[in-house]
Amino acid sequence: MSDLPVPTNKLATASELANANDALRTRIGLLTQAIQLKHAERANSLVGMASNLGSIGRGALDQVASMQPLYRSVQYAPISIDWNLLNYLYCTHGILQTMIDEPVLDAFSGDDGPGFELTSREIGEGSVGKDGLGELMDFAEETGAWEALKYMLMWGALYGGSGLVINAGQDPDKPLDPRDVKRGRLEFYDADRWEFSGAYRSAPTFSFYGQTLDASRVITYGGKRAPRNERIILGGWGMSELQRAVEDFNVWLRGRSALYEAVNKANIDVYAINEYANTLALPNGEQTMVARIQATNAILNFARALIIDKEDDYKVVSKNLTGIADVMKENRIGISCATRMPYVKLWGTGAGSGGLSESAEIEMKQYHASITSRIRTPARSIIRKMLRLMMYAVFGKEYDISFTFQPLESLSATQVEEIKTSKQNRYMQLWNARMLKPQEMGDLLHKDKLIPIETALQRGELLPEPEPVPSTQEMFGEDTEGGDEDGERGDGKQPGATAREGRDASGTHAGGDADEDDSAGSPQS
Numbered sequence: 001m002s003d004l005p006v007p008t009n010k011l012a013t014a015s016e017l018a019n020a021n022d023a024l025r026t027r028i029g030l031l032t033q034a035i036q037l038k039h040a041e042r043a044n045s046l047v048g049m050a051s052n053l054g055s056i057g058r059g060a061l062d063q064v065a066s067m068q069p070l071y072r073s074v075q076y077a078p079i080s081i082d083w084n085l086l087n088y089l090y091c092t093h094g095i096l097q098t099m100i101d102e103p104v105l106d107a108f109s110g111d112d113g114p115g116f117e118l119t120s121r122e123i124g125e126g127s128v129g130k131d132g133l134g135e136l137m138d139f140a141e142e143t144g145a146w147e148a149l150k151y152m153l154m155w156g157a158l159y160g161g162s163g164l165v166i167n168a169g170q171d172p173d174k175p176l177d178p179r180d181v182k183r184g185r186l187e188f189y190d191a192d193r194w195e196f197s198g199a200y201r202s203a204p205t206f207s208f209y210g211q212t213l214d215a216s217r218v219i220t221y222g223g224k225r226a227p228r229n230e231r232i233i234l235g236g237w238g239m240s241e242l243q244r245a246v247e248d249f250n251v252w253l254r255g256r257s258a259l260y261e262a263v264n265k266a267n268i269d270v271y272a273i274n275e276y277a278n279t280l281a282l283p284n285g286e287q288t289m290v291a292r293i294q295a296t297n298a299i300l301n302f303a304r305a306l307i308i309d310k311e312d313d314y315k316v317v318s319k320n321l322t323g324i325a326d327v328m329k330e331n332r333i334g335i336s337c338a339t340r341m342p343y344v345k346l347w348g349t350g351a352g353s354g355g356l357s358e359s360a361e362i363e364m365k366q367y368h369a370s371i372t373s374r375i376r377t378p379a380r381s382i383i384r385k386m387l388r389l390m391m392y393a394v395f396g397k398e399y400d401i402s403f404t405f406q407p408l409e410s411l412s413a414t415q416v417e418e419i420k421t422s423k424q425n426r427y428m429q430l431w432n433a434r435m436l437k438p439q440e441m442g443d444l445l446h447k448d449k450l451i452p453i454e455t456a457l458q459r460g461e462l463l464p465e466p467e468p469v470p471s472t473q474e475m476f477g478e479d480t481e482g483g484d485e486d487g488e489r490g491d492g493k494q495p496g497a498t499a500r501e502g503r504d505a506s507g508t509h510a511g512g513d514a515d516e517d518d519s520a521g522s523p524q525s
Contacts, residue, residue, distance in 0.1 A: 079246055080239045095347075102341070118403050119133075123136075132399075139393065152164045155191070158240060160223040160224065165217065166186075167186070167188070175216045219382055222238040245335055248335045269297075273289070340367070342364055387403070
């Protein structure tokens with residue numbers, strides 16, 4: 001019997017075998033739990049899909065009829081109260097400046113002046129003189145009154161309220177006395193509602209940068225009127241124009257951010273590196289791979305050349321950005337609808353391919369009607385108060401003055417000439433009917449800029465009635481009965497005298513024929 005071979009490996013002890021068995025059981029238990037978790041996830045996904053499919057029907061209708069979406073969409077803290085946010089939004093976004101400034105500038109736009117014309121029966125016929133209204137408008141321009149009015153309305157639209165501070169050289173904490181306003185001592189300062197520290201709009205006094213002002217020295221403007229609860233929160237002031245467009249403005253901002261991200265990631269560099277996964281598994285594999293990619297990009301950006309391994313690959317993947325322009329356009333249309341401003345007015349370009357379409361012209365008419373109701377109507381009382389103070393500063397007393405805003409629609413050159421021709425013909429008819437004096441005729445022609453200079457007719461140096469135009473026979477001496485070689489009439493009268501003497505009170509010539517319209521044949525036409 002041969003000897004048994006002597007084992008070369010040492011046998012494991014009982015404790016080592018027990019530890020190995022415990023580790024094996026633990027591993028088997030973990031694998032079992034993982035398998036069970038996978039089966040549970042699969043079962044849950046199927047059950048969830050089935051339940052979701054089954055919920056289509058009454059459950060969806062219940063969500064549509066629910067008020068929860070309405071509660072989630074409400075902004076309980078009005079943006080009008082956050083003056084700091086409004087301030088920096090206005091400074092940052094040009095579209096917000098256009099939204100606030102453009103309607104006010106359009107409301108006071110005109111060919112010459114602040115966008116409205118002054119008329120008065122007292123000034124021009126009394127002791128003030130015919131240039132009294134011009135002197136009043138010059139004073140307003142010199143003191144910057146109309147510019148202060150425009151900025152006051154802009155701040156009112158931005159912050160929901162503003163004021164026009166009156167500086168008349170008097171004690172500011174006492175009531176204003178218009179009769180004590182001196183020329184050269186009247187100024188208007190525009191201020192937003194937050195410059196009046198802690199004041200309600202109906203307060204008897206205002207604190208303006210530490211100076212107490214009597215309420216009679218501040219002309220307030222409340223902007224868009226707020227509902228009752230918000231009006232109490234806002235201290236009696238109004239709402240910012242941005243309040244109505246907060247949701248659409250947020251959508252537009254998010255759309256711009258999404259567009260920037262999409263364009264930034266439209267082209268992606270893809271590096272196919274050999275043994276990439278194995279390299280990352282090494283102790284310093286991540287640092288090695290980052291350094292390798294950085295070196296490759298540096299060479300590519302500097303030398304416009306790419307050096308890679310023979311087994312590697314490089315390509316650029318481009319994303320399709322189709323549809324983003326339509327989404328951005330819809331976002332802009334949403335802001336235009338919320339602010340009641342035409343697309344071309346707010347964004348500087350038409351929504352269509354080019355030009356103003358018929359629908360765009362309708363939008364402009366609606367926009368002009370909105371300017372009249374939102375800006376011009378509340379500004380009328382402010383303008384009256386300013387004119388009253390300026391009359392005391394210029395004339396020393398108050399006169400009856402009215403003003404009329406100029407049309408908002410821009411006329412073409414042809415339409416302007418047609419209007420001028422119509423006015424001139426109307427004035428000529430009134431003059432031929434002896435309803436206007438020569439000086440009045442000259443004043444009307446000069447006021448409507450039909451004649452750019454002051455004529456002798458305006459100074460009253462012409463005859464009080466127009467001279468008739470000589471007929472062809474009188475001008476050229478053809479078939480003139482009883483005329484001599486010099487073209488003189490046989491009765492010794494100058495040409496045109498018979499026609500003038502034959503005009504009776506009824507407006508007919510001596511021959512009994514009705515006198516036609518002389519507007520086109522008069523010397524002044």
